[in-house]
C-alpha cells in the first residue's frame with residue numbers, strides 16, 4: 413500500500429490510514445500481510461527543490477528558517493497523532509535526529525554554494541525519511557507491529573542516473589525479498605520510504621517525481637504481492653477531466669496499457685514507469701481514495717471483462733502544447749532526415765509528444781510542450797534551417813485530444829465516428845496520429861475547440877454511463 417503525501421499530512425488523515433491498515437490486516441478472518449510505502453508530507457518535496465536557489469546563493473539564514481519550519485510541522489504531527497507518551501517521545505527523538513542531519517547537510521552545501529544532481533537527490537530523500545518513522549510509530553500506537561526503512565535499507569538498488577534513477581531489478585529482487593519476507597513472517601508491517609533507492613556505490617538516488625508509486629510497484633513485484641493499492645485523495649481514473657465534462661465518471665476497471673496512456677494527463681498522476689513492474693508480474697493495481705472508502709476506485713489489470721459498449725475508456729485533453737511543422741524538398745526520399753531532426757531536438761532536451769508525416773515525406777509535424785517551443789525553434793534554426801529544412805512553422809495554443817480504449821483495436825468505423833462527432837461541433841482537426849496498436853487515436857485542435865471536442869466525444873461514446 414502506497415500512501416501519498418496528501419493522506420499523511422494531518423493527524424486525522426493519519427488516523428484514517430492506520431484504520432485502513434488495521435482492517436486490511438484481517439478481512440473476514442483472512443489474514444493479510446501489508447507493506448506500506450510512504451511519500452513525503454504534501455508539499456515537502458517541492459519545498460526541498462526550491463532550496464537549490466538558496467543553496468547556490470549561500471543563504472544560510474533562509475535555509476535555517478526552512479529547517480525550523482520542517483521541525484515544527486513534523487513534530488506537531490507526531491504530538492497530535494501518537495498518543496502513547498513513550499512512543500511519542502521515541503518518534504520525536506528519531507525525527508529530530510533526522511532533521512539535525514538534514515540541517516548539517518544543507519549548511520554544508522550552502523557553505524560551498526554548490527548543488528549537484530547527486531547532492532540534490534540526497535537532500536530530496538529527507539521528505540520521505542521524515543514521514544516514514546511517523547507512520548511507523550502511528551501504527552505502533554495502534555498496537556500493530558511496525559518497523560521503518562529507507563529504500564536503501566530495504567534493498568532498492570538503482571543505476572546512478574540521479575533524479576530519474578532506474579531500479580536494477582535482479583539485485584533489487586534478491587535484496588528486497590531477503591529483507592521483507594522475514595518481517596512479514598513475524599507479523600511486522602514494514603514502512604518504507606517511497607521515491608528513494610541507492611546506487612551501487614551507496615549514494616542515495618531518487619526515482620523521479622511521484623516515485624513512491626514506483627517504489628510500491630517495485631516492491632510488489634519483488635515479493636510477488638497479491639495487489640498494490642495507491643491511496644490518495646481521488647476516487648480513481650476518470651472518463652474525462654471533470655472540469656470539462658461535468659458527468660465524467662470513475663472507471664471501475666481498465667487495462668495496464670490503457671492506464672499507461674492516461675496517468676500522465678489525468679486527475680491522478682502516476683509515475684510513468686510505475687506500471688511496468690506490476691504489468692510484467694500481472695499484479696492488479698488499485699487506485700483508491702482514503703477518504704471515500706465506500707468507493708471501489710479503479711482497478712488496473714490485464715483481465716478486462718469485455719463488453720460491447722466499453723471499447724472506449726477515456727477522452728483525454730492535453731493542454732499547453734504547440735505544433736511545429738518542418739518541411740522542405742530536401743527531406744523527400746533522403747533516409748536519416750527524421751533521425752537528424754529528432755536528434756537535434758533530443759540534444760537540446762526537447763521532448764516530442766506526437767509525430768506525423770505523410771508519405772510524400774515533404775514535411776514532419778510534431779507536437780511538443782509549449783515550454784519547450786523556444787528551445788526547439790532555436791536549435792532547428794541554428795542547425796538545419798536553410799540546409800535540410802526549408803521552412804519551419806509554428807502553431808501555438810493547440811491541444812491534443814486523445815481517445816483511449818484497447819477495445820477499439822480492429823473495430824471498424826471508430827475513426828469515422830470520432831471525426832464526424834467533432835465535425836458536428838464545427839471543430840477543425842489539424843493533425844492526427846494513431847499508433848498501429850490501435851490503443852489510442854490522438855488529434856490536434858485549436859485550444860479554444862478542445863472542450864467542445866472532448867464533450868462531444870464523451871457523449872458520442874456513452875462514457876457518462878447513461879448507455
Ligand code: ASP
Nearest residue numbers: 451457607621622623624
Ligand atoms: N515525494 C516525491 C514527490 O513529491 C515522491 C512522491 O510523492 O511520490 O515527487
Ligand code: MG
Nearest residue numbers: 416417451622
Ligand atoms: Mg507525491
